[in-house]
Every structure is written in C-alpha cells, then in structure tokens.
Amino acid sequence: MSKRALTSRDIAKLAGVSQTTVSRVLQGSDLVLPKTRQEVLDVIARLGYLPSPAARSMRTRRTNTVALVVANLALNPLYPVMLQLLSSALRRKGLYASVWEAENFDEETMHALSETPVDGVIVATAMDSALPFLMRIAERKPLILVNRTVVSDLFDQISSDNVAGGALVARYFDEHSRRRVGLITTASQPCPSPIRDREAGYTAELLRRGIRMDEDAIVRVAHFSYQTGFEAAQTLLERNNPDSIFCVNDIIAIGALDGARALDAAIPGDLWVVGYDDIPMCAWRSIGLTTVRVPIEAMVDAAVGRLCERLESNSIPARNILLPNEIVFRNSSGQ
Numbered sequence: 348m349s350k351r352a353l354t355s356r357d358i359a360k361l362a363g364v365s366q367t368t369v370s371r372v373l374q375g376s377d378l379v380l381p382k383t384r385q386e387v388l389d390v391i392a393r394l395g396y397l398p399s400p401a402a403r404s405m406r407t408r409r410t411n412t413v414a415l416v417v418a419n420l421a422l423n424p425l426y427p428v429m430l431q432l433l434s435s436a437l438r439r440k441g442l443y444a445s446v447w448e449a450e451n452f453d454e455e456t457m458h459a460l461s462e463t464p465v466d467g468v469i470v471a472t473a474m475d476s477a478l479p480f481l482m483r484i485a486e487r488k489p490l491i492l493v494n495r496t497v498v499s500d501l502f503d504q505i506s507s508d509n510v511a512g513g514a515l516v517a518r519y520f521d522e523h524s525r526r527r528v529g530l531i532t533t534a535s536q537p538c539p540s541p542i543r544d545r546e547a548g549y550t551a552e553l554l555r556r557g558i559r560m561d562e563d564a565i566v567r568v569a570h571f572s573y574q575t576g577f578e579a580a581q582t583l584l585e586r587n588n589p590d591s592i593f594c595v596n597d598i599i600a601i602g603a604l605d606g607a608r609a610l611d612a613a614i615p616g617d618l619w620v621v622g623y624d625d626i627p628m629c630a631w632r633s634i635g636l637t638t639v640r641v642p643i644e645a646m647v648d649a650a651v652g653r654l655c656e657r658l659e660s661n662s663i664p665a666r667n668i669l670l671p672n673e674i675v676f677r678n679s680s681g682q
Contacts (some may be wrong), residue, residue, distance in 0.1 A: 348500075350405050352626055353371060353448070353451035355369045356369075357391050357659075358387060361390045362383075362387045362389075362390045363386070364386070364387065364388045364648040366573060367388055368387070371440055371610070372384050372387045377602050380570070387591055389428060390472035391622045396401075399628045404673045406647055407438060407548075409466055409510065409658075410442070410464050410465055410466055411441060411442050411443060411466065412442065412443045412445050412464070412465045412466060412617075413433070413437055413442050413443070413444055413445065413465055413466060413467050413469060414444075414445045414446075414447055414460055414463060414465045414467070414468045414469070415430060415433050415445065415446050415447065415469050415471070416443050416447045416448075416449055416460070416468065416469070416470040416471060416472055417429065417446065417448055417471045417472060418448055418449060418471070418472040418597075420448055422570075422571065422572065422598070422629065423571065423596070423598060424597075424598075424628065425597075425624050425626050425641070425643070426597075426601060428626070428627070428643060429471055429493075429494065429643055429647065430444075430446065432643060432644060432647040433471075433493075433647050433650070433651065434639055435509065436647050436648060436650075437649040437651055440651060440655055442466070442579065443480070445465055445565065446461070446662050448468070449472065451675070453569040454480070456480070457483055457484060457611060459517060460484050461483060461484055461487050464489070466488065466489070466600050466658055467488050467489035467490065467491070467654050467657065467658060468484055468488060468489070468491070469489050469490075469491045469492075469493055469650055469654060470491070470495075471491050471493050471494050471495065471525045471585075472495065473492045473495045473497050473540075474495070474497065474499045474537055474539065474540075475494065475498055475519060475537060475540075475655060476537055477497070477673060478497050478498070478499055481497065481502065482499070482501060482672075485501055485502045486529060488661075489657035489661050490502045490503075490656055490659060491503045491504075491650050491653055492503065492504040492506075492639045493505045493506070493567055493647065493649075494506055494507075494541065494641075495540045496644060496667070497540070498551070500665055500667070501626070501665060502652045502663050502665050502667075503630075503650075503652045503657070503666050503667075503668070504666075504667045504668070505646050505649045505653065505668045505670070506540070506541070506642045506646065506668070506670070506673060507541075507668050507669070507670045507671070507672050508543075508544045508670065508671055509540070509541045509544035509548065509643055509672075510547055510548035510549060510551075511548060511643075511671065511672065512542045512545060512623065512672040513544065513545040513546060513547065513549035513550075513551075513552070513593070513595075513623075513639075514548040514549065514551065514552035514619050515548075515672065515673075515674055516554075516557065516593045516623075516639065516674070517548075517550075517552035517553045517558070517587060517593075517640060518550045518552055519559060519621070519674060520553075520558075520593075520619070520621075521553070521556045521681075523619075523681055525590050525591035525619055526558050526588075526590070526593070527564075527587075527588065527589045527594070527635070528550065528558060528560055528564065528590075528592070528594040529560075529565070529583045529587060529589035529591065530546065530548050530550070530560065530564065530565045530566070530592070530593050530594075530595075530597050531564075531566050531576060531579045531580065531583070531592060531593070531594045531595065531600075531682060532565065532567055532568075532594075533567060533568060533570075533571065533595065534568060535570070540654070542596070543583040545595045545623055545639075549593055553642070560589075561587055561669060563587050564574025564587045564589060566579040566581065566582050567648065569597050569618065569627075571596050571598050571636065572598060572599070572602065573598060573599075573600060573601060573602035574604025575599060575602065576594060576598065576599030576600060576601065576603040576606065577602040577603065577605055577606035578602075578606060578608075579599065579603060579606070580592060580602070580603035580604075580606035580607045580620075581603075581606045581607070581610055582608045584606075584607060584610050584612060585610075585645050589618065590617070590618060590619065591618065591619040591620075591621070591623050591678050591680075592607075592619070592620050592621070593620065593623075594620065594622045594623065595623055596624055596628055596630075597621050597622040597623060597624045597626045597628070597636060598626075598653075599622075600620055600622030600623070600636055600638065600679075601622070601629075601634055601636060602622065602659070603621050604634065604679060607620065613679065614679055615678065615680050615681050619679065619680035619681065620637070620679045620680065621636075621637065621638060621639070621679070621680055622636050622638040622639070622643050623636045623641070624638065624639070624640075624680065625637055625638045625639070625640035625641060625675055629675070629677065630677070631633055634679075635677040635678030635679055636675070636678075636679045637674065637675065637676050637677045637678075637679045637680040638675055638677075639672050639673070639675075640672060640673050640674070640675045640676055641672060642670045642671070642672065646670060649668050649670070653666065653668075
C-alpha cells in the first residue's frame with residue numbers, strides 16, 4: 348500500500364474500527380476509549396505513514412487552531428479590527444483562527460465550541476448571563492476573555508479599565524468648565540461590561556465633583572448605530588441643552604455629531620462630543636472625534652500570550668488583566 352494513498356478508511360480497516368472512530372481519534376475526541384485510540388496509533392506507526400497535519404494532531408492532541416468568538420462585525424468597526432489583530436497575533440505563534448460570530452451564548456453554541464477540535468477559545472462577547480456556558484467550555488479547553496468581563500475568577504480575563512476611562516471624560520469636562528453634561532448609553536439589559544463600567548465611571552466622577560446629571564440628560568438607545576446616535580443627540584439638545592455629551596461608544600458619537608450639526612449646534616463652540624474606543628473613523632478629517640482610546644493591541648497581545656501559556660499548562664491560576672486607557676483629543680472638543 349502506497350504511503351501517500353493511505354486514508355482514514357485504510358486505517359480503520361487495519362485497526363478493526365469504524366472510519367468514524369478514526370475521525371474522532373484524528374480530532375482528539377474524548378469519545379474514543381484509550382485502548383482503541385492506541386490501536387489506531389499503532390497502525391499508523393507500523394506502516395511508517397508520513398503524517399499529514401491531521402495525523403500530527405492525532406499524536407500531539409493539538410490542532411493549532413483557536414476559536415475566536417466575536418459579534419457585531421457589521422455594526423461596530425471595533426470588532427473587525429480586533430479580529431484582524433487576534434488572527435495576526437495567533438499566526439505569529441504558529442496558530443490559526445476559526446471565527447465564530449455569536450453575540451449570545453446558548454446551549455447549542457456552548458456544545459459546538461466544546462466539541463469543535465480547537466486547542467483553545469478566545470471570547471470577545473462575554474456576558475454574565477453566559478457564565479454557566481463559559482465555565483463548561485473552560486472545563487474542556489483553555490478559555491480567554493478579551494475586552495469584556497464576567498463575574499468569575501475561573502478563567503483569564505483581559506480588558507481595559509472602562510471605569511477609569513469613563514471617569515477620564517467626566518474629569519475632562521469639569522476641568523474645562525463643561526458642566527451641563529449629557530450621556531448617550533444603552534437601554535439593553537443585561538448590559539455588556541464595558542458599557543456598564545464606562546457609564547458607572549462617568550457618573551461617579553461627576554458626582555464626586557459635585558455635578559449632578561438629571562435623568563433628562565441621559566438618553567438610552569435600543570442599539571448602537573449612527574442613526575440612534577443622531578436621534579439621541581437631537582433629543583438631548585431639544586430637552587436639556589447640554590454643553591457636552593459623552594457617548595459610550597464611537598458609532599453613536601459619530602451619529603451624535605451629525606445630529607447636533609443638523610440643529611445648527613456649533614462644535615466644539617456650543618457643544619463637545621466625546622466617544623469611546625477610537626475606531627479608525629474617529630481620525631478621519633471629516634469626523635475628528637475626541638474619544639477614549641482602548642488599548643486594543645495590548646489587550647490582544649496579552650490574550651494570545653496568556654492562551655499560549657495555558658496551552659502549555661492549563662492548570663495555572665487565572666488572571667484578571669486590566670489595562671489603562673487614554674483620551675485622544677480631536678476637533679469635537681476643546682483642549
């Protein structure tokens with residue numbers, strides 16, 4: 348039998364097992380008995396088969412593939428940037444990405460991720476409601492959370508300090524005598540951790556500085572988009588006349604800029620608008636959005652680095668890594 352012609356069907360016949368069993372061995376599935384697995388490995392060794400990547404995976408129990416779970420690729424430019432950075436960082440480590448787009452974890456998603464032959468999982472969409480599913484994935488393979496966090500110390504979580512980032516904006520407004528402040532945030536419940544923390548940091552720092560923000564100075568949108576930001580800014584200007592608005596992400600901030608301009612508000616003379624994330628569009632000359640920059644490259648490097656450590660030993664203690672943010676000043680506010 349030609350070595351090059353050897354297939355999983357040949358292996359199955361010689362080992363006295365089904366082709367499905369051979370496929371499970373190749374995938375590193377736990378559904379194969381150790382004795383059966385060894386019989387299949389013995390056939391490969393006896394024939395001196397030159398291993399394909401799948402056969403190497405069979406011996407090492409590694410696929411060199413990592414599942415990347417992201418969401419809102421079509422709505423939030425932050426996620427395509429994060430996906431590209433994660434994929435590149437993995438390739439530099441000799442790993443490959445398998446991309447999953449899923450905003451909410453459910454039983455089906457958890458089961459698929461648990462059973463898929465990947466070495467580890469990096470999740471950028473975690474919510475506290477998904478904690479039971481995340482725990483079950485973490486029982487089977489290394490799991491890293493990036494950008495979002497949940498209330499758990501069972502797996503690594505890498506994020507930026509969104510509470511401090513929100514406080515930075517409040518301090519910036521106060522130090523420049525902008526005290527008729529507004530906020531555009533989400534109405535969604537449960538709320539993703541970055542948005543919840545940005546809002547909490549902003550409102551707490553305002554209160555600490557003696558600035559009270561009434562409920563009519565807050566607009567909560569059903570989802571983040573240019574249009575909801577446009578309409579929210581107009582609502583705020585018509586009912587509250589703020590001199591500054593903090594938007595908890597850049598997409599709604601860009602919409603807010605145009606919504607304010609449509610009502611003839613002079614920016615930054617009459618109104619300052621500050622966003623969060625620093626997506627690439629913020630630097631466009633026609634936009635010029637002041638925003639809080641998320642250290643996305645540092646988060647990605649930390650997430651991939653931590654995953655590689657776990658691939659060597661998944662028993663190491665979990666860490667919660669919190670990285671600092673900074674404000675990037677552009678034309679939508681003063682200096």
